[in-house]
Amino acid sequence: MRDVKTISYGEAIREALDDGLAQYPEMILIGEGVPDPKNIFATTEGLREKYGAERVLDMPLSENGMTGICIGAALGGMRPVLVHQRIDFALLSVDQIVNNAAKWCYMFDGLQCVPLVIRVIIGRGWGQGPQHSQSLQAMFAQVPGLRVVMPTTANDAYHFMLDAIADNNPVLFIEHRWLHHINGEVDKDRSRDQLVGAAVLREGRDITLAAFSQMTIEALKAAAVLAEHGIEAEVVDMRCLTPLDTDSVAESIGKTGLLLVADCAPEMASIAHNLLSKLFLSHYGMMRQPPRLIAYPNHPVPTSPFIANHYYPGAEEIAEAALEMLDKRPLTQTVKAKLQSDLAKDLPDRSFAGPF
Amino acid sequence: MRDVKTISYGEAIREALDDGLAQYPEMILIGEGVPDPKNIFATTEGLREKYGAERVLDMPLSENGMTGICIGAALGGMRPVLVHQRIDFALLSVDQIVNNAAKWCYMFDGLQCVPLVIRVIIGRGWGQGPQHSQSLQAMFAQVPGLRVVMPTTANDAYHFMLDAIADNNPVLFIEHRWLHHINGEVDKDRSRDQLVGAAVLREGRDITLAAFSQMTIEALKAAAVLAEHGIEAEVVDMRCLTPLDTDSVAESIGKTGLLLVADCAPEMASIAHNLLSKLFLSHYGMMRQPPRLIAYPNHPVPTSPFIANHYYPGAEEIAEAALEMLDKRPLTQTVKAKLQSDLAKDLPDRSFAGPF
Amino acid sequence: MVQTTADLKQLYYQMLRIRRIEEAIAKRYREQQMRCPTHLCIGEEAIAVGVNAHLSVQDKIFSNHRGHGHYLAKGGDLRRLLAELYGFAEGCCGGRGGSMHLTDLAAGFIASTPIVGGTVPLAAGYAWAERNKKFDTAQGFNVVAVFFGDGCFEEGVLHETMNFAALKKLPLLFVCENNQYSVMTRLSERQPDREIYKIAAAHGLQAASGDGNRVDEVFTLAETAIANARAGHGPQFLELHTHRWPEHCGPNEDDELGYRPPGELAVWKQRCPLLRTRQALLDGGLINDAELEAMENSLAEEIEQAFQWALQCSRPVVSSMELHLYA
């Protein structure tokens, strides 16, 4: 009998951590807040009770030191999963991540390896402001020797987390906070993707929407409404960043001839440039029109909701750009109206009530 | 009378620091080794004697703390220039650079500013190995609020350093170690470029070579030999990274129709992707052929010269690719032969005798 | 030492003011119009008040995510704090920062930011700039103080900063508010059993610890420390023991979550800095009920008016979002 169930992305991560702890006696789960009553937005709930305080534990506020300690523990035979509630805090540990974790296997000629997972949460909303809502995926995805993934679906969240735990390399596992509450079907028996490759989440022949992390959800929303108007967008989830799966995108463009890329990061910090550039270098002339990029503005996110709510593009902007590219501008108002939501722009879902 | 003289890039930096210290009583120059007998490859020579130990000083091995201290000093009215002998050490201070320096003006609504220069040296050669020869320009150039420059010529080194000191924003000033010994004419009276814009260092009508930092020197070498064969390459020095000057490159492509970009960084860590992607988005269809990118391989640099010497592409690879694009493959052997040097591949110049 | 009745009354008034403001913020926060993470300092008022009592406008302070008390005790503008919480253009950061990013340069409150440890070296750098100015034998140095928590002490940057501050004999006061928690994690899960201030002492700082819930004790400790820093004797360190009453972030109490040992909060509430000081004032016959009531009334009025002012402020123009990336 297959083990298939519908759970949220956050629950999928919890299940993967649970299964990982069960499967790998050498795995430990560590991070600020991991065993506290809020359990990293409930993604580590109950794990300390089940696996003990030696394996599921909190840590001092020492991001660089603790990253190094986890690297050393990995060298000593442990399999640490280190959690940062916000990716911004990982900036304190870039030294250990880049200088050591990413290079260790290479610089010691393959004699040693660092099985380490670093879970980081990116996000937005409720006035997190300039220092608590950065999108740093491109900063890390450019480091040779790191694996960087940003799963979008609950199923990928589950499998990527288990794959990351099993992997003998340092993996940066990036979760968008706004994905946590979204439900999806998790099929535990699905064979592994080994942390590589994009995924086509919706097929279509008219335009390719290649999107990263939470922007994939926005692209799917846009695609659903576009479909009501006879436009079939293909949505490609760029869930693995090292390497970028340009082939899957090129294959899709082969069908559609049009490409729109959407990233949840400021334009200048977008890994989408790498994707576009690689396509430019290797698939020049495939497209009927120049591609488009939808990304955040090139400045930090202000705290005030009155302005921050205008910082983030979403399904509406994606749909509008797609309609322009398809020369269907007259549909714009109708489509955008359907995409509008009465949920406040700084809340991920209705259950959310601040402060974060 | 104009003040024009021919000096090395390293001397140009020293002169700019000297003139900066003279001009701004609030400027201080700090870094590991700044006042020691080797003076950061002689770029800070004599400055302590001239301006005193309070203004020209060494520091503890505390990269993050000292970056924060320099930010605080800047808020308190000083104008610090902080030096790291290798960009790798700046990875310890990404927290203060990204979370504070780059965001301070924005997050305090323009009420405060951080006039700070961080000088970092990138480089290669003599077995620096995986942790001492990284090329991290793209990592920093993607951070909104930082200014990032990589001057190639002695004249730009002089003026950019003075501009950076005068600027009220954090500036990351990236020097390639192999530029230090190269002579150039410095015209002190030349008006300022304000740290923006690319520079056409050689005009040509056949192909555009857009290059970063030391790769511009390689492009110029290639262009010189190509010219002997009637091929006129235009060399654009991408000396400022924030923002990238796509217009100048597009203008050049308008003449040549062909683009080759060369960066001194691994392909996956290359800011050239941002340049190419932006051209793709805004100048689609300008080129007669797909562009090309010459960059380093996607792994750290090994120490052993027997392999490291094969890590770095240079003038030969640029010329070869250009000839291919121009459909002049038969010239390749002749051109490459002329570009060959008897200088060991891990030495910047003949005066160099290790260890670094 | 607290010399006069007026002093002690003033300290009490300042603490009460912070308490009432924080309570008012908590109450209004529940209306979900202040949409930013907000860390209240209820229970810890004595530290902000006792230290800032010795600082003039020339002196500067830096603070952290839990910054309202520091800002108010330093003389930061209440109305602009509230406007900032609401995200309005008249906020002290134009709405860009919210509760975790405060500034009031006119009051000498340079900045608070929420990356733990982030402002500590900045304070040292600012003190270095002050130290580099001419020494005024009458006034001494302007002093810079930085407030941070016991969790922050675990960040390496703190130690880097102590080393540099001691090396350069900076006029800098480190104030460690040891409330035993980092979010919901107890000190004993994060640090070995030894005293924080002794590490500072080992670094070469003049260091002391004390009861952060006794405003007179804080006042006295800070008096000496600040006088030392001002006179050029180098950096000072105070570890002050205290306790936060509300949840780490947000307007509510959270004792039901069970991360505090049963009864702990109750004990600390008995050690309330306000209660103790009021009792001392009453016991000594230094204040009477009418005066206390007058205080409450004038504060209620001030706070109400400040909210009224803040609530009629304007939303920042959307296009303003692009401004000030560079100076």
Add this chain to the structure above:
Amino acid sequence: MVQTTADLKQLYYQMLRIRRIEEAIAKRYREQQMRCPTHLCIGEEAIAVGVNAHLSVQDKIFSNHRGHGHYLAKGGDLRRLLAELYGFAEGCCGGRGGSMHLTDLAAGFIASTPIVGGTVPLAAGYAWAERNKKFDTAQGFNVVAVFFGDGCFEEGVLHETMNFAALKKLPLLFVCENNQYSVMTRLSERQPDREIYKIAAAHGLQAASGDGNRVDEVFTLAETAIANARAGHGPQFLELHTHRWPEHCGPNEDDELGYRPPGELAVWKQRCPLLRTRQALLDGGLINDAELEAMENSLAEEIEQAFQWALQCSRPVVSSMELHLYA
């Protein structure tokens, strides 16, 4: 304590071996065929030898840029060290690391790397993994030792690591080689006037300091510290005073540069750890000239043979450069 003549002779021999190897490397380095930054430990041999004397192959060590002595004293393969310096495939890192990246897992030398402070938390993490294993009452814990300099002590990560090590009572020995210099910068330009080991003590570590140029003293201090760590008493810290004779990086002396006070190097040369030990052995009649000469001869032979072996090693294949980015 050094109990027997055999012990002291062995310590002397180990120090002499490191000295002669470093001298041979210096000599050959000038031929410009070892093309990597190389930091020699001449003058500091007693620390590596005195500490490693108490470590078995089960125990592990981590080191820094100045790692040859640590590697050799731990039993690292000499021939593969030399091959590494030449960038050959048979080097201990396949030529990928050079002098600053050594490893010999069979000997329990896990790694040295050149980012200052980089290996310190790794050592703690490794010790944590050891601590998590079953405690063997007869053997105690395997111990991990990490060697670093006085400059490294300025890195925040060191303090973060001390805190965690003390919290978890790790079987970890911190060995601070205080040679008073970071590159060419004196301690007094980088740290205030206080003792390093006392900061470690304040962090809750068992800490001591001693003369790093007396191998018997190092041996005795390390004996106690390692026994404590092994028994589960938590992390240990030794600050050992010493001096580097050659330039910071490279094969030469550099006294002419003038960054050391005049005469300083001469004084330290009189305190040469080898000289002192040899004198003690001779004075006590524990060794004679013939034995000393035999030692020299056998070392000369070993070193010559190792160089011959290394020099006939093979260049790594260019295409191998792409391998092992991932495990």
